[in-house]
Amino acid sequence: MQRQTVPGVAREPAVAQAPELPYRELFLALAEELPDAIFTKDLQGRYTFINSAGARFIGLPAEKILGRKDSALMGPEEARNTQEFDRQTLLAGRILRAEMSEWMAGVRREWLSTKGVLRRPDGQVMGLFGISRDLSDHRRSEAARNQSEALFRTATQSSFDAFFILRSEPEGLRLLHVNPHAEALLGCEARAAEGRLLSEFPHAAFIAPLPLCQEVWRTGKPHDEELKQVLPGHGHRWFRRQLNAVGECMSVMVRDITEHRENELRLRLNERMAAVGMLAAGVAHEINNPLAFVLSNLHYIEKELHRLKLVQSDMGEMMEAITDAREGAERMRGIVQSLRALARGDAVTTQPLDLHEVLDNSVQLAWGRLRSRGHLVRDYSDLPLVLGNSVQLSQVFVNLLVNAAQAMPDSGGGEIRVVTRQHSASMVRVEVHDTGCGIPAENLERIFEPFFTTKPVGEGTGLGLSISHDLVRGLGGELSVSSTPGVGTTFRVLLPVASEAVDEAPTQEEVH
Incomplete structure (x- = not known):
């Protein structure tokens, strides 16, 4: 049904009539519920x-x-501070x-205080009001957080591990936080x-791969693993990586365990070399006696043949x-002597050594690999005794x-040349040249790096040259x-001359 409008009669606006609210009661109810202190004072400073x-x-x-002043309710200093703030508020005429900071009821409290003037309807000032919020708990929490953060930063900065928060x-x-080791x-x-x-x-993406982080967030389980990584300028390194989810953040600890891994492998290698030394000593002992019989009998047969005066042909x-047999037996005796030299001696004791004797023993030990690959040339010069350890130097050579x-090349035909020269008054030089495939430039700078090898899996540990480098350096x-790819490679070993031979050794020109 449509509402009709009577012409000439004004239409009243539809305005809702709000009931009058009990403002005083509302104020008192709110004031009692709020955790802040709310008060009013008259012009004399009495609480109303x-x-x-x-x-x-x-x-x-x-x-x-109610009805009392601050001077009667709190200490003199707090009362003076409060009354001064009241005076400034009344003079300013605004909030x-x-x-x-005040002692209230025996407790030191930190306040955020807001004060303003109260006026009568005619505008005359009749007092002031105040709202004070206790910040003590907040400040204590903030101080505790600051202290915790300071302790956290101190702990992470003093840690030897790389630490990240992402x-x-x-x-x-x-990256939210990174310590110095990161x-x-x-x-x-x-x-x-x-x-x-x-x-x-x-280059540092391995620290926290996104799929791995998502998996840790999804499961809530910490992740802990060891991994091998190539770092620019540092080569292959081993790391232990731990990830822990903390809300939307991820804490990551990365520890470099390369040295630990190297020590483990060196320990295994030393144990294996010790076993080889014991085996070599046993083999040398077992072969030496029958070999002596063989050489003695060959000598006897030779004498008997001369006595029988057989046909010259x-x-x-x-x-x-007989000569061939004797040469073979003599070579076997040389191998036995090399094994015995490898098996005896203290691995950490140095003494004056005949370097050529050590080299000859090393050649005997490696002869099985050398004879089918190329022609071996020994280019020796007169040298003084060197200070070293025969076992360690044999391992190096x-x-x-x-x-x-x-x-x-597998077909042979190349040349391996062992050269010895006087390098200076206090050093001698050994060079091992080969006419092999050479070493590419990108591998040459990493050739002494632990675990670095270009050999197929199972044919090399990548520790041989690294250990040799450490042994030579340990001997002073x-x-x-x-190396030149396609031309060949030269390894140079410098060794100190034994002290008693330094004064006698003539300095020769360096041979390039």
């Missing part, structure tokens, strides 16, 4: 109203506070705010790294066979000779390499 929270802070019932964002993982992995200072995305450091063939043989010498 205070809520329960305010009375609790002062430490008296509200009825004992003022300030942070204050946060997941739509753009990727953002700077080496990122390649920049912690200040410059914090706030940036991890994706801006592609028959005699020549038989003597040739056998490794260099075997590597030279492996670099030669140097081990270096130069």
Whole structure:
């Protein structure tokens, strides 16, 4: 049904008539519920109203506070500060705010105080009102957080591990905190790294791969593993990586365990070399006695053949066979002597040594690999005694000779040359040249790096040259390499001359 409008009669607006609210009762109810202190004072500073929270802070019932001044309710210093703030508020005629520290009811409290003037309807000032918020708990919590953060930063900065805190964002993982030991992995200072995305450091992406982080967030289980990584300028390194999810953040600890891994492998290798030494001593002992019989009998047969005065043609063939047999037996005796030299001696004791004797023993030990790969040339010069350890030097030279043989073509025809020269008054030089395949430039700088090898899996540990480098350096010498792909490689070993021979040794020109 449509409502009709009568012409000439004005239509009244439809305005809802709100009932008058009980403002005083509403104010009192709200004031009692609020945790802040709410009060009013007259111009003489006497309290005319205070809520329960305010009375609790002062430490008296509200009825004992009303009508009294601050000087009667708190200490002299707190009363003076409060009255001064009241005076400034009344003079300003507007709302003022300030942070204050006061002893209230035997407790030191931090306040955020807001005060303003009260006016009559005609505008005349009749007093002031105040709202005070207790910040003590907040300040204590803030101080505790600051202390915890300081302790956390101190702990992470003094840690020997690289430590990261990352946060997941739509753009990727953002670095929130980085300790000093993480700077080496990122390649920049912690200040410059914090706030940036991890994706801006592609070489360090292994720290926290996004799929791995998502898996840790999804399951809530910490992740702990060891991994091998190539770092620019540092080669292969071993790390232990631990990830823990903390809300939307991820804490990551990365520990470099390369040295630990190297020590483990060196220990295993030393144990294996000790076993080889014991085996070598046993083999040398078992072979030495029957070998002596063989040589003695060959000598006896040779004497008897001369005594029998056989036909010259028959005699020549038989003597040739005996000579070959004797040469083979002498070679076996040389091998036995090399094994015995390898098996005896203290691995950490140095003494004056005949370097050529050590080299000859090393050749005997490596001869099985050398004879089928190329022609061996020994280019020796007169040298003084060197200070070293026969077992360690044999290990070094056998490794260099075997590597030279492996670099030669399978068909043979190349040359391996062992050269000794006086390098200076206090050093001698040994060079092992080969005419093999050579070493590419990108591998040459890493050739002494632990675990680095270009051999197929199962054919090399990548520790031979690294250990040789450490052994030579431990003896006070140097081990270096130069190579040209397709032409060959030269390893140079510098060793110190034994002290008693330094004065006698003439300095020769360096042979290149």
